[in-house]
Amino acid sequence: MAKSAARLKDIAQQTGFSVNTVSLALRGSPRIPDETRRQIVEMADKMNYLPNQVAKSLVMKETRSIGLVLTDITNPVLTAVAQAVELELSRLGYITLFATSNNQLDLERKVIETFRQRRADGMLIFPCNHRQIDHIRKLRARNYPVVLLVGDPDAGVDAVCMDERAGAFKATTYLIDSGHRRIALIHSGGENGNFEKLDGYKMALAAAGIPFDPDLLVASRGHDVRNGFGAMETLSGRTTGATAVFCSNDSLALGALRFCTVRGISVPRDLAIFGFDNIEFAEHAATALSSVNYDIEAITGLAIERVISLINAKAEWPAPRVTLVEPDLVIRESTAGQWRPASRIG
Amino acid sequence: MAKSAARLKDIAQQTGFSVNTVSLALRGSPRIPDETRRQIVEMADKMNYLPNQVAKSLVMKETRSIGLVLTDITNPVLTAVAQAVELELSRLGYITLFATSNNQLDLERKVIETFRQRRADGMLIFPCNHRQIDHIRKLRARNYPVVLLVGDPDAGVDAVCMDERAGAFKATTYLIDSGHRRIALIHSGGENGNFEKLDGYKMALAAAGIPFDPDLLVASRGHDVRNGFGAMETLSGRTTGATAVFCSNDSLALGALRFCTVRGISVPRDLAIFGFDNIEFAEHAATALSSVNYDIEAITGLAIERVISLINAKAEWPAPRVTLVEPDLVIRESTAGQWRPASRIG
DNA sequence: GTGAAAGCGCTAACAG
DNA sequence: CTGTTAGCGCTTTCAC
Numbered sequence: 013m014a015k016s017a018a019r020l021k022d023i024a025q026q027t028g029f030s031v032n033t034v035s036l037a038l039r040g041s042p043r044i045p046d047e048t049r050r051q052i053v054e055m056a057d058k059m060n061y062l063p064n065q066v067a068k069s070l071v072m073k074e075t076r077s078i079g080l081v082l083t084d085i086t087n088p089v090l091t092a093v094a095q096a097v098e099l100e101l102s103r104l105g106y107i108t109l110f111a112t113s114n115n116q117l118d119l120e121r122k123v124i125e126t127f128r129q130r131r132a133d134g135m136l137i138f139p140c141n142h143r144q145i146d147h148i149r150k151l152r153a154r155n156y157p158v159v160l161l162v163g164d165p166d167a168g169v170d171a172v173c174m175d176e177r178a179g180a181f182k183a184t185t186y187l188i189d190s191g192h193r194r195i196a197l198i199h200s201g202g203e204n205g206n207f208e209k210l211d212g213y214k215m216a217l218a219a220a221g222i223p224f225d226p227d228l229l230v231a232s233r234g235h236d237v238r239n240g241f242g243a244m245e246t247l248s249g250r251t252t253g254a255t256a257v258f259c260s261n262d263s264l265a266l267g268a269l270r271f272c273t274v275r276g277i278s279v280p281r282d283l284a285i286f287g288f289d290n291i292e293f294a295e296h297a298a299t300a301l302s303s304v305n306y307d308i309e310a311i312t313g314l315a316i317e318r319v320i321s322l323i324n325a326k327a328e329w330p331a332p333r334v335t336l337v338e339p340d341l342v343i344r345e346s347t348a349g350q351w352r353p354a355s356r357i358g
Numbered sequence: 359m360a361k362s363a364a365r366l367k368d369i370a371q372q373t374g375f376s377v378n379t380v381s382l383a384l385r386g387s388p389r390i391p392d393e394t395r396r397q398i399v400e401m402a403d404k405m406n407y408l409p410n411q412v413a414k415s416l417v418m419k420e421t422r423s424i425g426l427v428l429t430d431i432t433n434p435v436l437t438a439v440a441q442a443v444e445l446e447l448s449r450l451g452y453i454t455l456f457a458t459s460n461n462q463l464d465l466e467r468k469v470i471e472t473f474r475q476r477r478a479d480g481m482l483i484f485p486c487n488h489r490q491i492d493h494i495r496k497l498r499a500r501n502y503p504v505v506l507l508v509g510d511p512d513a514g515v516d517a518v519c520m521d522e523r524a525g526a527f528k529a530t531t532y533l534i535d536s537g538h539r540r541i542a543l544i545h546s547g548g549e550n551g552n553f554e555k556l557d558g559y560k561m562a563l564a565a566a567g568i569p570f571d572p573d574l575l576v577a578s579r580g581h582d583v584r585n586g587f588g589a590m591e592t593l594s595g596r597t598t599g600a601t602a603v604f605c606s607n608d609s610l611a612l613g614a615l616r617f618c619t620v621r622g623i624s625v626p627r628d629l630a631i632f633g634f635d636n637i638e639f640a641e642h643a644a645t646a647l648s649s650v651n652y653d654i655e656a657i658t659g660l661a662i663e664r665v666i667s668l669i670n671a672k673a674e675w676p677a678p679r680v681t682l683v684e685p686d687l688v689i690r691e692s693t694a695g696q697w698r699p700a701s702r703i704g
Numbered sequence: 705g706t707g708a709a710a711g712c713g714c715t716a717a718c719a720g
Numbered sequence: 721c722t723g724t725t726a727g728c729g730c731t732t733t734c735a736c
Contacts, residue, residue, distance in 0.1 A: 031714085064475070066712090067728090070714075131412050236638065273644055296584070378708080410728090413729035
């Protein structure tokens with residue numbers, strides 16, 4: 013720890029005032045006359061005084077810190093979320109505590125506990141499993157301010173998130189409207205109980221009277237570029253007649269795109285590709301990727317607003333509220349044009 | 359803040375022991391007999407006791423938290439660093455405090471101050487300007503454990519970082535050895551005084567007896583894909599006869615690659631492209647990108663080791679030590695083969 | 705074996 | 721206007 017930690021007491025001794033007066037002066041209390049304050053501030057500067065937030069937190073019973081629990085910060089969306097959250101919270105005078113659960117429920121539990129020990133004033137959480145959130149529900153029950161960044165409307169916990177079901181529905185419907193009938197879905201997250209995108213996909217098919225074909229569904233274990241490539245290999249081995257593929261995130265879509273490049277499949281002529289999240293590289297891919305836009309600013313902004321309002325709520329603890337932000341589609345080259353039958357894949 | 363924050367005192371009252379005994383029992387002191395401990399632990403569980411780290415930090419004079427100051431977390435390398443640091447620190451029982459300076463010196467100063475107020479036990483810092491680190495040097499002078507993640511050997515502050523100069527030298531030399539004589543450099547960071555890569559590039563040219571041509575240097579303001587595209591536009595307007603382009607990071611290289619795709623310039627046939635950092639998308643780009651590998655695990659591992667050894671150093675405060683990790687090249691399609699004169703660009 | 709008392713650095717209530 | 725006192729929840733002597 014640092015060497016010369018000047019304390020209020022030291023300033024008090026040097027200036028001859030009491031600790032209390034020094035404290036008030038430094039915090040700009042109107043009760044302290046200007047001349048007194050001047051002396052004190054001057055001495056504080058000279059002694060390089062920095063208030064001890066730890067001591068302050070102990071007495072104030074607030075740390076002005078908020079925990080952010082991510083599943084995996086290398087996911088570009090989560091990275092951007094982390095950035096946006098940190099930026100906005102620091103603007104509001106909060107520090108951000110980060111942790112990643114690495115998609116493991118027990119780790120998620122552990123980091124939440126760590127944050128509680130450190131008395132984070134509240135938490136923003138991407139639960140690794142959308143269905144298993146009892147431990148989070150319990151936090152809420154103890155009046156701990158917590159806001160989920162994914163979640164379904166009847167989770168019983170506050171949440172602000174993208175309406176993934178609606179996004180998947182929109183994207184699939186767009187492909188259908190473009191003339192596609194055989195639309196594959198490369199889906200990751202199923203093993204974690206995250207079925208929103210799959211649901212949206214099925215709903216869109218149903219709405220268009222297209223039967224759901226399990227052969228068109230590839231469940232990917234991971235969600236990075238490599239997995240997308242692998243999923244396309246799987247798919248192309250199945251003779252499905254797919255003319256379009258909808259990927260549950262952009263990294264998968266980029267992997268699918270790369271597969272097409274390698275195999276000489278022309279996108280979008282032979283195969284249309286639709287991504288999800290609209291990460292930066294989606295726009296700048298070899299073939300610019302159509303994607304479902306994740307409005308990070310909007311979502312993080314609302315989530316922060318909510319968690320802070322919970323922190324400031326005294327007695328009147330409000331009922332849980334789930335805010336779904338409906339995403340827009342971003343259409344680019346990878347799905348350009350109307351579909352003309354000439355499938356190359358499967 | 360949470361409702362029912364059970365304290366040692368509460369457990370003491372319920373069990374009839376003193377606060378002290380409870381504290382010792384919960385921390386597994388051998389001075390407490392098993393039966394006593396059993397009772398206390400049981401009650402603690404029942405009351406859902408969670409130790410208050412804030413109070414503990416105040417008396418222990420250590421917070422078991424380490425600050426990580428990044429310039430910009432959306433930079434994929436920094437994201438990966440953040441991930442690696444958080445993972446390793448949590449393994450060691452530390453929490454990671456994040457902040458981004460957004461490449462602004464005054465913001466950097468501010469976040470460092472914030473971390474000090476919060477009594478972070480130490481800090482890892484990517485300074486936004488490699489040359490202006492007086493404020494950091496001052497920290498060190500006050501025996502504050504701080505390790506830079508970039509920096510030159512004579513900064514007077516501990517540092518663990520990639521040897522960017524050596525990396526740039528290697529990459530440029532590789533291009534020269536492949537037959538290139540007109541090698542452009544798309545360089546970002548110059549305005550922040552970060553000249554290591556430029557230096558390495560020049561050294562390699564000099565070593566091969568190739569004169570440095572300022573026309574081949576494009577200074578990019580930003581470092582994302584868009585800037586790489588723009589830099590290529592600039593370059594192609596200059597009639598330089600470049601046959602290869604070395605980019606100071608992979609996003610720029612990806613932008614350059616996209617420019618080539620759009621303009622029908624074949625990579626590597628018409629133009630070789632070399633990136634820097636070896637981010638995930640470099641490998642999976644339309645044309646897989648050659649790059650200078652940033653060994654994140656190694657660098658963050660050593661940096662953490664160093665900062666923790668500084669934290670644990672009592673009286674014998676060691677002299678600053680700078681560790682340069684020499685990077686390897688990763689050669690992929692974008693620089694494949696020997697150069698055959700047929701420039702298309704400029 | 706266990707408890708009482710002091711103190712970490714700060715804020716807040718209350719005197720004067 | 722300023723100082724005194726108490727206390728935040730914990731650890732650490734030091735008695736008993």
